[in-house]
Amino acid sequence: MKRKKQFLLVLLMILTTMILSGCAGNSAMSNAVSWPGLSADDETVYVAYTSSVQAVSNGKLLWKYPAEAQNGMMFFAAPTIYDGKIYTGTYQNEVHILDQNDGTLITKITLETNKNKILASPVIADDMLFIASNNGSVYAYTLDNLSVPVWQTNLSTEIWVSPFVSDGKVYVTTLDKRFLVLDEKTGTIEKALSISGAVMGKLVFANDRIYFGTLGKEVAYFDPATEEIKTVMHTNGEIWASPLIIDGKIIVADMSGYLYCNESESGKSIWQIKAVSTDKVGFIADPILLQNGNLLAVAEDGNLMVYDTDGKSVNSRLINGKTMSSPVVIGESFVAGLIPGDALLRSYTSDLKEDWWYIETVESTALTPTAEVSQETVTETPAK
Amino acid sequence: MWQSFVNIFLNILLYIYKLVGNFGVAIILFTVLIKLITYPLMRKQIQSSTKMMELQKSPEYLEMMEKYKGNQEKLAEEQMKLYKKFGVNPTASCLPTLIQLPIIFALYQAIIAAIVSTPLGMLDLTKRAFSGFLQIGEIFPINPNFLWMNLGQPERLYIQGISFGIPVLAILVVITTIMQTKLTVPPTNPNDKNAASGAMMTGMMNIYMPLLMGFMAYTLASGLSLYFLISNIFTIVQYGVEGKLNWKALKFGKPQMPKLATPAEKPVTTSRPVASANPKKSITPNLAESGIEPAEEKIDYREFKNKKKPKKK
Numbered sequence: 001m002k003r004k005k006q007f008l009l010v011l012l013m014i015l016t017t018m019i020l021s022g023c024a025g026n027s028a029m030s031n032a033v034s035w036p037g038l039s040a041d042d043e044t045v046y047v048a049y050t051s052s053v054q055a056v057s058n059g060k061l062l063w064k065y066p067a068e069a070q071n072g073m074m075f076f077a078a079p080t081i082y083d084g085k086i087y088t089g090t091y092q093n094e095v096h097i098l099d100q101n102d103g104t105l106i107t108k109i110t111l112e113t114n115k116n117k118i119l120a121s122p123v124i125a126d127d128m129l130f131i132a133s134n135n136g137s138v139y140a141y142t143l144d145n146l147s148v149p150v151w152q153t154n155l156s157t158e159i160w161v162s163p164f165v166s167d168g169k170v171y172v173t174t175l176d177k178r179f180l181v182l183d184e185k186t187g188t189i190e191k192a193l194s195i196s197g198a199v200m201g202k203l204v205f206a207n208d209r210i211y212f213g214t215l216g217k218e219v220a221y222f223d224p225a226t227e228e229i230k231t232v233m234h235t236n237g238e239i240w241a242s243p244l245i246i247d248g249k250i251i252v253a254d255m256s257g258y259l260y261c262n263e264s265e266s267g268k269s270i271w272q273i274k275a276v277s278t279d280k281v282g283f284i285a286d287p288i289l290l291q292n293g294n295l296l297a298v299a300e301d302g303n304l305m306v307y308d309t310d311g312k313s314v315n316s317r318l319i320n321g322k323t324m325s326s327p328v329v330i331g332e333s334f335v336a337g338l339i340p341g342d343a344l345l346r347s348y349t350s351d352l353k354e355d356w357w358y359i360e361t362v363e364s365t366a367l368t369p370t371a372e373v374s375q376e377t378v379t380e381t382p383a384k
Numbered sequence: 385m386w387q388s389f390v391n392i393f394l395n396i397l398l399y400i401y402k403l404v405g406n407f408g409v410a411i412i413l414f415t416v417l418i419k420l421i422t423y424p425l426m427r428k429q430i431q432s433s434t435k436m437m438e439l440q441k442s443p444e445y446l447e448m449m450e451k452y453k454g455n456q457e458k459l460a461e462e463q464m465k466l467y468k469k470f471g472v473n474p475t476a477s478c479l480p481t482l483i484q485l486p487i488i489f490a491l492y493q494a495i496i497a498a499i500v501s502t503p504l505g506m507l508d509l510t511k512r513a514f515s516g517f518l519q520i521g522e523i524f525p526i527n528p529n530f531l532w533m534n535l536g537q538p539e540r541l542y543i544q545g546i547s548f549g550i551p552v553l554a555i556l557v558v559i560t561t562i563m564q565t566k567l568t569v570p571p572t573n574p575n576d577k578n579a580a581s582g583a584m585m586t587g588m589m590n591i592y593m594p595l596l597m598g599f600m601a602y603t604l605a606s607g608l609s610l611y612f613l614i615s616n617i618f619t620i621v622q623y624g625v626e627g628k629l630n631w632k633a634l635k636f637g638k639p640q641m642p643k644l645a646t647p648a649e650k651p652v653t654t655s656r657p658v659a660s661a662n663p664k665k666s667i668t669p670n671l672a673e674s675g676i677e678p679a680e681e682k683i684d685y686r687e688f689k690n691k692k693k694p695k696k697k
Contacts, residue, residue, distance in 0.1 A: 034504055076503070119503060134501070157525065160503065175525040198522035200503065215510075215521030238510060238521050255510060280511050324507065 023267065033091075036344065037078035037121070037335030040328035041100070043158040043333050045345060046086055047314070048075035053088050053096075055103060059303040063103030064098070077121040078326075079161075087129065089118025095131055097146070109146050111139060113155065125165035132159040138172055139357055140187060151187035155180060164210055167325030171210055171222065173199040179212075179222055179229060193229050195220060201242030201286060207264060211250065213239030219252055219262075232267040235260060241286045241326070251311070253283030253297050261311055270309035276303065286326040290350040298323045298336060302351060389486070391512045394494040398513065401498075408530025411495070411607050415614040418487055423622065425483060430626050435472045488611070495607035499528040499536030513535050530610070539606035551602050553609040558598035560616035565590050567630055568623045 029311045036049040044057045049149050051069035055062040066303045074091035081087075085106065085252065087096040091118040095109040109131070111118075116135035129146065139149045157176040164171045169190070170182040175198045181191035197216025204211045209221040215238040220231045237256025244251040250264040257276030262269050276282060276299045285298040293313055295307045302323050306315040311316040321341020327334045333355045347355035396417075401410040419426075439445055445466060452459035464586045467474055500506045506524065513520045533553070540549025601609035623629050 034502065059552065073632070198524055200506070215524055217519075217521060240507070324504075 003349040015122060021150040030348075033074060035322070035339050036384040037076055038325050038328045038335060038337050038345075039078045039081055039121075040330050040335065041081045045328060046079045046081065047337060047345060048077060048079050048088050048198040049344065050074055053079055053086065053098065054088075054360065055100075056358050059345075061358070061359045061360075065098050065103040065105065072265070074117075076117070076119055076355070080122045080124060082124045083106065087122040087124070089120070089122060089131070093118060093133055093135065095122055097315060108145060109139075109141065111135070111311065113136075119160045123162050123165055128165075128184070130163050130165060131169060132163050134158040134160060136174070138168075138170065138182065138187065140184075153182055153187035153189065156191075158333075161199050162202055164205060166205060166210075167224065169224065171203055173203070173212065177214075177216070181222075181224075183229070184341065191223070191227055192243070192311060192323070195229060196231070197238070200291070202242040204242050204245060206245035211243050211245060211264075213241065213243055213252060215239065217254070218266075219243055219250065232264065233260065233262045233269070237282055240282075240284045244287045244289060246289055246309070249286050251295060253287045254287075255282035255284070257282045257288070257299065259297055259307070261284075261309070262373070273307070273311055275299065275305055276301070284324040285336075288329060291329065291332050292350040294350065296327065296334060298327055300324055302338065304348065306350070306352060315352045317348070319346060328355055336369075385681060390493045390497070391514075393490045394497055394512055395514050395517055397491075397494050398498060398518055398523055398526070401526060402518065406530065407498070407526055407528055407535050408533070408610060409639045411530075411535065411610050412614050414491075415611050416618060418491075418593055419615065419618040419622070422483060424489075426619070427626065430623065430628050432453045434628065435470065436474065439466065439470050439472055454476055484615075488608070491611055492604065492608045495535065495605050498526050499605075500526075501536070501606070528607075533610075533689070535607035535610065536605050538603055539601075539609060548656055553613060554598050554601035557601040557609055557612045557616070558594045560613055560620070561594040561597045562590065564616045564619050565593055568628070 007172055024220050026245055033050060036110045039046045044062065046056050047054050047056065052064050052066060053075055054064045072092060075088055076091065077089045079086045079098065084100045086100050086103075086359075087095055088098065092114040093111040094114070095111075095118065096232065097106045097108060098104065099106055101260050105196050109129075111131070111133055113135065116133050118131065118133050120132040123132075124143070127143050128150070129141045129143055131141070133139070136159060137152055137154045138159065139152050141149050155172065155174050156178065157174050158317070159172060159174055161173050163182075165184060168184045170184050170187070172180045173195070174180065174181060177195050177198055179193045179195050179199075180189055182189055185348040195216070197214035199214055200210045208225070209223050211219065211221045211232070213219045213235075217235045217238055218231050219233050219235070220229050222229050232250060233252070235252060235254040235256075236258050237254035239252060239254050241253045245264050248264055249270060250260075250262050250267075252262070253275075254260070257274060257278070259273045259275045260269065261271045272314060275297055278301060281299055281301045283297060284300050287295055287297045288298050288358045290306070293309065295309065297305045297307065300322055302319040302321050304319060304323075305313065308314055315365040319336070319341065320340065321338030321343070323336050323338055325337035327336045330347070333349050335345055337345055342359070343357040344360045345358040347357065349355055394412075397410055399416050400413050400417075401407055404410055404413065437534075447463050449459070449465060452462055497512060498511060501507050508526070510520045528536045529533050532541050539551060539553040541552045542549045599614055601612055620629070
């Protein structure tokens with residue numbers, strides 16, 4: 001009897017621990033660790049996602065790095081393409097430098113501790129490589145010596161967004177709502193300014209200013225001439241996506257599903273649309289300009305919407321999967337990255353006709369596309 | 385449904401964080417809030433267990449135990465009748481404990497959801513925040529640091545000269561859990577077979593509960609360990625306020641058991657001797673053999689109004 005009770009107690013303890021441990025991830029997206037980060041060069045899309053970086057052209061896999069998933073190695077930030085090389089950050093605080101043609105590892109940079117992640121794409125400017133880590137540091141290397149950083153600047157908190165480099169300055173935003181200006185040669189902090197909220201999208205350079213949207217529901221710019229930050233416009237929802245600036249207009253997509261077009265100079269509203277009516281669905285992906293001059297807005301729920309620059313709806317299409325990745329334009333088409341859908345990548349023409357798709361089964365536990373997908377990597381190119 | 389429950393916890397936690405600006409303090413205040421909300425239940429549990437203890441010391445109960453010791457089914461039936469008569473709900477003391485479980489699970493999930501380290505986690509957090517209640521842009525990023533701890537990670541204190549991290553919080557959780565279980569469990573009647581069985585269970589719980597809590601505090605997010613610690617301390621305080629702390633149980637060495645009235649001491653005469661008259665034939669021989677000395681506590685049976693003479697067989 002006593003043994004039975006002891007056994008039951010031990011069983012209860014194990015069960016409780018298992019439930020508690022298992023309950024850590026509980027949201028709808030809890031099984032995912034990231035969404036695909038996309039870059040493009042000519043006809044090829046480079047996608048950094050979960051356990052690998054892949055080069056895909058016209059729906060066909062060119063190469064995959066690493067060929068087999070390695071324990072703990074995860075990729076998120078869109079790869080940086082420069083001079084025949086692919087620079088990609090990992091969740092182990094490393095930057096892997098790959099050959100653009102075949103995906104072989106040329107070298108890798110290991111930062112201080114593997115407990116941190118690189119969530120921001122590395123930046124190359126003026127023959128220097130800038131790496132921002134979520135350990136709160138910015139590292140600068142010369143391209144001809146990647147073994148030791150030229151400088152390292154520790155900032156107050158995590159960095160999730162790629163720095164922007166221009167005119168001898170490195171512009172960085174940290175999660176604790178700060179915009180910083182560093183000296184490109186030394187990494188010295190020259191200016192630190194408060195902003196309304198954390199910046200999630202990339203910094204956009206236009207009109208000699210650096211524009212950014214914040215989770216504080218506003219779009220602002222930093223003017224290097226005056227070294228001041230000015231608010232351009234306020235939005236209904238938080239902003240994740242980076243703004244798009246075209247012909248004196250600023251296009252913004254917020255997390256409440258609104259699309260805005262304002263004058264980039266004065267911030268005056270030109271048009272505003274509630275593009276997504278579903279609750280809790282908004283825009284995470286950046287709005288992009290298609291080759292035909294129309295705007296593409298990609299909602300999280302897989303809704304692709306094309307508008308002209310006057311805000312008139314031209315076309316729309318719902319695809320199966322969540323679309324948080326910013327699409328990339330390839331010629332007259334664009335490529336969207338999906339999680340977890342029936343394909344990893346889908347390419348469409350500017351009028352939303354399907355061009356090609358690419359299915360890939362992820363070996364890791366992170367995300368698995370639909371069950372009918374084969375365990376092997378499958379590439380398909382439908383007839384156009 | 386469950387997700388909504390967790391989201392309520394998350395939003396309250398984040399709201400407190402917004403007010404105080406410190407996630408550790410927010411967890412402490414949240415724990416106190418939870419304990420205050422569940423205080424009426426806890427009070428009921430204390431009262432219920434006190435009533436139960438009094439009932440188990442009553443001659444009526446002891447006689448019933450003796451009378452039906454060979455018939456477990458009848459014993460259970462009679463016990464239930466007696467519980468009903470004395471207005472004791474034998475399951476009432478379980479309710480606050482059961483309520484704790486979903487709270488622990490929900491809080492754990494809320495802590496993990498609040499301390500995000502990836503864009504996907506951040507996106508998830510924005511979806512869970514009640515937009516009319518919280519502006520996520522205002523409070524994000526949540527600073528997970530409290531004292532030397534990262535509340536989203538298991539806690540270790542690194543001291544110069546020591547090569548490993550000391551799990552201070554886990555140790556404190558073990559100590560306070562031992563204190564809580566010892567201080568808040570009322571002394572049992574060694575003559576009562578059921579109570580003896582309960583004492584055995586309590587003894588096992590005294591060993592396993594601190595171990596389980598310590599293991600969880602060692603391996604899970606330190607924010608949860610902080611909840612365990614504050615919760616334990618608050619429970620002890622609650623029992624203290626109710627005047628029900630069993631300080632004698634804290635003495636190390638031989639456990640102190642209250643001395644219970646022998647048949648000779650009973651003001652109510654019975655025609656049958658109670659089992660404990662002969663220690664060798666005692667219904668708790670294990671206690672007698674273990675050399676446990678009863679404490680100098682006597683029961684005044686006159687406090688029981690519904691005394692009945694035991695029926696002769």
